[in-house]
Amino acid sequence: MKSWKSHNAGDIIKIPFIMSNKIVKFGAPVLREKTKPARAVTPEIREFASQMLGILREAEGLGLAAPQIGVNMSLCIVDVPEEFQGDAFVGLNAPVKQPMIMINLVVSEPDGTLRRQEGCLSFPGLFMDITRPRACTVDYMSLDGQHYRARVYGLLARAVMHEVDHLNGVLFIDKFSAAQKLLAAGKLKRIKAGI
Numbered sequence: 001m002k003s004w005k006s007h008n009a010g011d012i013i014k015i016p017f018i019m020s021n022k023i024v025k026f027g028a029p030v031l032r033e034k035t036k037p038a039r040a041v042t043p044e045i046r047e048f049a050s051q052m053l054g055i056l057r058e059a060e061g062l063g064l065a066a067p068q069i070g071v072n073m074s075l076c077i078v079d080v081p082e083e084f085q086g087d088a089f090v091g092l093n094a095p096v097k098q099p100m101i102m103i104n105l106v107v108s109e110p111d112g113t114l115r116r117q118e119g120c121l122s123f124p125g126l127f128m129d130i131t132r133p134r135a136c137t138v139d140y141m142s143l144d145g146q147h148y149r150a151r152v153y154g155l156l157a158r159a160v161m162h163e164v165d166h167l168n169g170v171l172f173i174d175k176f177s178a179a180q181k182l183l184a185a186g187k188l189k190r191i192k193a194g195i
Contacts, residue, residue: 027192035074035167037104041145063159065166076163089154102140109137
């Protein structure tokens with residue numbers, strides 16, 4: 001296990017570099033923790049991001065945050081293929097290079113609303129309609145150590161906001177209505193129990 005120093009002096013985060021491809025499921029405490037920021041991009045963080053991208057692609061997901069593989073770090077990856085974005089958003093998202101590997105990201109300028117079905121790799125088999133902004137702006141540091149700003153739309157915006165929630169200890173089930181929570185109760189118990 002290697003480590004890196006976070007933004008707070010003396011705060012060490014352990015990064016498992018020989019990881020299984022196991023995604024942390026609902027019930028794991030790390031999913032409820034607010035992540036720690038990184039001050040700089042190190043070779044260890046680049047290797048960690050590469051491993052995360054492999055896990056995301058193997059799981060055939062659209063996004064993955066470090067807490068979902070058990071690491072408290074402000075890092076996530078979003079990779080939404082054009083064919084999933086829809087005709088209305090492909091052109092708007094064209095300037096955004098994917099996969100988006102984002103460190104210390106902040107979302108701002110939400111605009112409009114879209115209610116669409118959403119799922120999460122930490123909640124296998126659970127899908128529910130969630131309302132999120134139609135577009136947002138994301139500021140982040142990339143693996144080259146540079147800071148970037150991108151305006152994202154539709155499913156790409158939804159994926160970015162979903163991953164930002166993970167970095168803040170917020171889960172998509174927190175956005176369920178009371179009726180949705182009742183509908184999902186049995187499934188959530190089974191996921192938490194590992195069934």
